[in-house]
Amino acid sequence: MSLTVPNELLDQARSGDVDDAAFIACVRDSLPYAWSLISGLAEQREQTGAEFADNQVPPPSEEARGQLLRCLASDAMRAALERHFGVRLAFQNCHRVAVFDPTATKALHEFVTPRAQILNQKPELVDC
Numbered sequence: 597m598s599l600t601v602p603n604e605l606l607d608q609a610r611s612g613d614v615d616d617a618a619f620i621a622c623v624r625d626s627l628p629y630a631w632s633l634i635s636g637l638a639e640q641r642e643q644t645g646a647e648f649a650d651n652q653v654p655p656p657s658e659e660a661r662g663q664l665l666r667c668l669a670s671d672a673m674r675a676a677l678e679r680h681f682g683v684r685l686a687f688q689n690c691h692r693v694a695v696f697d698p699t700a701t702k703a704l705h706e707f708v709t710p711r712a713q714i715l716n717q718k719p720e721l722v723d724c
Contacts, residue, residue, distance in 0.1 A: 601622060616679065620676055620680050627667050628663070630668070633651055634681070634693060635681065637649045638682075638683050641695050647700035647703040648696040648704070649694065664693065668685065684698055694707055
């Protein structure tokens with residue numbers, strides 16, 4: 597299961613739209629590794645003013661890797677995180693997450709090309 601959904605949030609979903617802040621809190625509480633990584637990258641990018649910040653360190657465990665994969669594989673979670681942090685997210689190799697300034701379209705385009713994916717491959721990542 598991707599998220600541990602509180603009863604109040606489940607009731608909210610059953611009766612209509614889900615509050616974005618409540619959904620973000622659910623993601624944060626359910627996927628703490630993914631949240632920590634993405635929020636840290638967003639903060640780093642903001643502090644440096646760079647077009648993007650990325651992570652190149654594999655997760656410390658399979659549980660952490662699973663959190664990251666579940667978070668970024670969900671369009672709803674990914675979009676909510678992008679809105680919350682004011683960034684665009686990109687992803688390679690089950691751990692290389694990048695947060696982009698929304699105006700950094702050239703840098704984002706370069707990050708998501710097949711060339712970039714190929715150049716990011718490493719033998720130790722074959723099972724990631």
